Amino acid sequence: MSSETTSTGTPTLKVMSFGAGVQSVTQALLIQEGKLEKPDAAIFSDTGWEPAAVYAVLDRVEREIFQPLGIPLYRVNNGVIQDDVLNPDKMRGIPGFTASKPYEVEVVDRWGLCPDETCGWRKLRQVKEASDGNDELLSLFDVSTMAFDAGDLGGLFDFFGMVPERATLAQLDAQAAYWEPNEDDEEGDVNDALVVATALRRAGLRRVPEKHDACRSRGLVAVASHMEIRRDFGMLNRKCTQTYKLQPILEQVRRMLGGKAEETTCRFCAGTGQRVAPWRAKRGENTIGTCSVCDGNRVIVRVGQPPAGAWAEQWIGFSTDEIGRVSTRGDTRYSRSRHPLLELDMSRQQCIDYLEARGWSDVAKSACLGCPFKSNAEWRRMRDTDPKAWAEVVAFDKAYRDAPGMNHQRFLHASCLPLDEAPIDTRQPREWKTSTVQDQVYAAQLRRAEEGDPDGCSPYACRSGEAVTIDDVA
Numbered sequence: 001m002s003s004e005t006t007s008t009g010t011p012t013l014k015v016m017s018f019g020a021g022v023q024s025v026t027q028a029l030l031i032q033e034g035k036l037e038k039p040d041a042a043i044f045s046d047t048g049w050e051p052a053a054v055y056a057v058l059d060r061v062e063r064e065i066f067q068p069l070g071i072p073l074y075r076v077n078n079g080v081i082q083d084d085v086l087n088p089d090k091m092r093g094i095p096g097f098t099a100s101k102p103y104e105v106e107v108v109d110r111w112g113l114c115p116d117e118t119c120g121w122r123k124l125r126q127v128k129e130a131s132d133g134n135d136e137l138l139s140l141f142d143v144s145t146m147a148f149d150a151g152d153l154g155g156l157f158d159f160f161g162m163v164p165e166r167a168t169l170a171q172l173d174a175q176a177a178y179w180e181p182n183e184d185d186e187e188g189d190v191n192d193a194l195v196v197a198t199a200l201r202r203a204g205l206r207r208v209p210e211k212h213d214a215c216r217s218r219g220l221v222a223v224a225s226h227m228e229i230r231r232d233f234g235m236l237n238r239k240c241t242q243t244y245k246l247q248p249i250l251e252q253v254r255r256m257l258g259g260k261a262e263e264t265t266c267r268f269c270a271g272t273g274q275r276v277a278p279w280r281a282k283r284g285e286n287t288i289g290t291c292s293v294c295d296g297n298r299v300i301v302r303v304g305q306p307p308a309g310a311w312a313e314q315w316i317g318f319s320t321d322e323i324g325r326v327s328t329r330g331d332t333r334y335s336r337s338r339h340p341l342l343e344l345d346m347s348r349q350q351c352i353d354y355l356e357a358r359g360w361s362d363v364a365k366s367a368c369l370g371c372p373f374k375s376n377a378e379w380r381r382m383r384d385t386d387p388k389a390w391a392e393v394v395a396f397d398k399a400y401r402d403a404p405g406m407n408h409q410r411f412l413h414a415s416c417l418p419l420d421e422a423p424i425d426t427r428q429p430r431e432w433k434t435s436t437v438q439d440q441v442y443a444a445q446l447r448r449a450e451e452g453d454p455d456g457c458s459p460y461a462c463r464s465g466e467a468v469t470i471d472d473v474a
């Protein structure tokens with residue numbers, strides 16, 4: 001749908017997005033004290049995996065603030081995230097860290113010329129080496145530099161080598177004669193055939209050499225090398241905030257604005273509630289499971305668009321230090337965001353002080369128990385103060401490791417080690433390395449693991465800073 005905003009004038013409803021974290025509880029208290037007007041409703045989107053402390057605060061705010069003020073609190077959800085992630089018929093994702101299984105690679109310390117003196121690639125390599133430092137000759141090799149630098153004469157030469165009838169000097173000369181630069185050529189494009197022909201002449205060759213297995217057609221062989229253990233690292237996309245938070249909130253807003261619930265037969269399972277999930281079918285499996293689209297209900301219930309002109313003002317609790325997360329990209333035809341804490345110029349620290357002064361010092365950060373965005377400090381706190389939650393996430397992390405159809409393994413901790421073995425007490429990223437390989441992605445992950453993000457998971461902003469959009473949500 002379009003994110004074009006047509007919501008103007010007086011809002012039909014004022015709705016507060018209530019995450020039960022520091023900023024949203026601050027907003028609730030500001031309402032109670034009359035420093036903010038009363039919204040028509042508050043909405044809590046429940047991933048099903050918040051810490052017990054967050055649910056306790058939610059209940060307390062409802063009891064002590066919302067109910068006495070007559071503000072209805074809607075608790076909405078779109079499933080239970082930790083169950084859905086492990087369910088092979090759902091394949092829902094959280095932004096986990098991924099690592100390939102360790103594998104061995106040979107790292108060459110020193111190269112020498114191919115020992116076979118008849119090898120044409122060796123001759124080309126000698127020409128290249130002789131040309132080093134000679135500007136004029138070097139320019140002849142510029143196009144092939146990539147191949148040379150990669151320790152591989154393939155690339156450019158391969159192109160001709162793979163077409164044997166074109167590989168002779170005569171053919172290359174003929175081809176070079178037809179070459180004309182055209183306007184699509186990148187700057188620096190040169191006559192490849194001419195470059196290859198010149199290289200061949202300099203090497204005393206009459207054609208592109210035959211493949212030579214001994215040097216893998218490089219003209220070079222390794223004379224000294226060592227083995228290294230490597231793993232490849234990455235991170236999975238984050239769609240969970242959209243699925244589990246933004247989507248149910250917007251649906252509730254549409255419902256409150258008068259959008260009608262429409263029921264259609266689920267076309268993904270032809271109304272049976274069961275199907276072979278497409279990702280299973282792709283792997284040639286035919287296991288029938290619960291349809292993930294209708295959740296086995298056979299029908300899909302969607303709340304349609306509200307009547308024209310009806311729109312809600314959505315209160316989002318970003319504080320001044322989160323200004324970078326503010327975006328209007330989440331606005332829709334029927335909702336427009338408002339940031340009361342920014343209007344009051346309140347920072348996160350001011351919110352914390354404000355809460356403490358009013359006896360609300362136990363407000364926790366709102367985020368899923370096993371969210372991979374947790375910092376080491378947060379993991380340590382959980383391990384040391386909440387053994388039940390810690391045991392749960394350690395068990396989840398183990399169950400999370402392998403996903404069907406995925407080559408890489410998944411981890412909750414950036415070190416890509418099991419959570420109960422992860423170096424959450426170690427503060428020096430370089431001490432965490434499991435191999436000698438310098439991997440920038442890995443190093444960045446480790447830095448993030450220690451520093452983390454001070455704010456909770458907001459439906460309106462990715463924890464890694466990028467705004468969440470409502471595309472295909474509403």
Ligand code: SF4
Pocket residue numbers: 047094095238240241244366367368370371372373457458463
């Ligand atoms: S807290 Fe983490 S896992 Fe939970 S919805 Fe937000 S980003 Fe996803």
Ligand SMILES: [Zn+2]
Pocket residue numbers: 114115116119120121122212214215216217218219220
């Ligand atoms: Zn060779």
Ligand SMILES: [Zn+2]
Pocket residue numbers: 266267268269270271272273274291292293294295296297298299
């Ligand atoms: Zn279905």
